Amino acid sequence: MPQSYEFTQSSIAATCVNTSSNLITKWNQKDEETETTTCVNTSSNLIVNWNKKNEETKTTTCVNTSSNLRNKKNTKSEINIEKTFNLTIENNDTNNDKENLQKQINSQMEEQVSNEKEYLKFQQVELEKKEKDLLARQEEIKLEKSRLEQEVKILSQQVESLKTDLIRINTIYQSNEKNINKMESKLATFTADQYTDKARFEIKQINQKLEDKKDEIEELEGKLNEVSKSISNLKNKIDELNQLKEDFNNKLYGSKVSTANLRKQMDSLNTDIHSKSKKLSNQLKEQKKIKDKLVEVRKNAKTIQEEKDQIFKKKSEIKELELKELIDTVRTELSKKRKPMLEKLLEEQKKSIEINEINGNSDSEELEYYSK
Structure with missing residues (x-):
């Protein structure tokens, strides 16, 4: 009986350890460090409690009868099963909360991303409008530049023609002035x-x-x-x-x-x-x-x-x-x-x-x- 009892206790402890290790594995898959540490602490506490209880059960096995041992074994098994079930429920609740939180975060991120996309589209449309306006303004400036260049050419030609006219008029003026001076000098001798x-x-x-x-x-x-x-x-x-x-x-x-x-x-x-x-x-x-x-x-x-x-x-x-x-x-x-x-x-x-x-x-x- 002690051997079978120890085997049962060890199998229950192993089951609990496996359960805790499975929990640790699940928490590691979710990449949450805080929850992982909590799960590890919970599993270690469970193992310590199991060890203490095993020692207590070992001490009581020497005193109590086999029937009492069986009753205690059954009650402890039920307690352990209930604790494991409660732990599993808590773990499921935590997973649900985590999933809800993750969904909420994802929805907020998606909403933020969609808002940013709409804002970027609006900015892109505005930039395209500005680009079209700038291109149109550039064409207007080019036309204005060509027109001004033509006007400058025409004005420069007019300036050159006026210079030649001025030179010719000055020569005519000087020749007429010489003729007048000659006439004055001739009049003085008559x-x-x-x-x-x-x-x-x-x-x-x-x-x-x-x-x-x-x-x-x-x-x-x-x-x-x-x-x-x-x-x-x-x-x-x-x-x-x-x-x-x-x-x-x-x-x-x-x-x-x-x-x-x-x-x-x-x-x-x-x-x-x-x-x-x-x-x-x-x-x-x-x-x-x-x-x-x-x-x-x-x-x-x-x-x-x-x-x-x-x-x-x-x-x-x-x-x-x-x-x-x-x-x-x-x-x-x-x-x-x-x-x-x-x-x-x-x-x-x-x-x-x-x-x-x-x-x-x-x-x-x-x-x-x-x-x-």
Whole structure:
């Protein structure tokens, strides 16, 4: 009986140890250090209690009878089974609490992750909008930059042209100032008789120049009329040649006979049209030159007439005034009128340049039209 009792006690202890080791294994699988230590402490306490109880049972076995031993063995077994069951229930409750806690933590983490994902998506959408806005702004800046560069180029060209105009105007101003100084120096050496004699001689020369200019104007106008007539004739010929070309093209596409002769005729017509166009362009250039020369001649004639009028006026003044008074008046007038005269001259030069540019543009457009 003692041997069987010891075997039973040892088997129960082994069962308890196995149960505790299983608990330890389960706690290790959950990776919870605090609960693992608690389980280990619980199992060690159980083993100690079992040892104490085994000693007590061993001491009591010597005193009590076998029936008492059996009763005690049964009661202790029931107590141990009840404790093991309670321990298992507590372990299950702890596992349930742990699972609930883990589920709660997982749900919170999932909710946090989903919130972060939504926030990141919102940020991504905002960044994409900003990127589109920045790209559009970049394109606008590029266009603005190219426009400003074009404006800078145009302004630089205008500055260069204005510089050249300023240099040319300065040269004209200096030449006119030299001429005025020469006239002043000549006036200082003249006497009244010399001035009147020279005035008569200059009037004769001016009259002769006016006659020459009139003849030149008539000649240029005749040339201009001839050029205009030749231009109109060339235009008519070009129109006729174009009409013939169209007729030949119609015959070429409508006939089934050999077209070698027609092609030769068309080639000759094309060469003729090309030569006529060149001749027309040359005559247009000549017409422009004649127009410019005619404008210049008329301007010179007007200037000569004005000089003649001024000489007649001065001649009448000389009869009433002495040479000194005349020189003083001329000097004062020149000193007063020098600047406005030069300004007027510059304005006339600018206007003439603009008129020439306009005429040149119109003639070039007409030339391009007829060359086509």
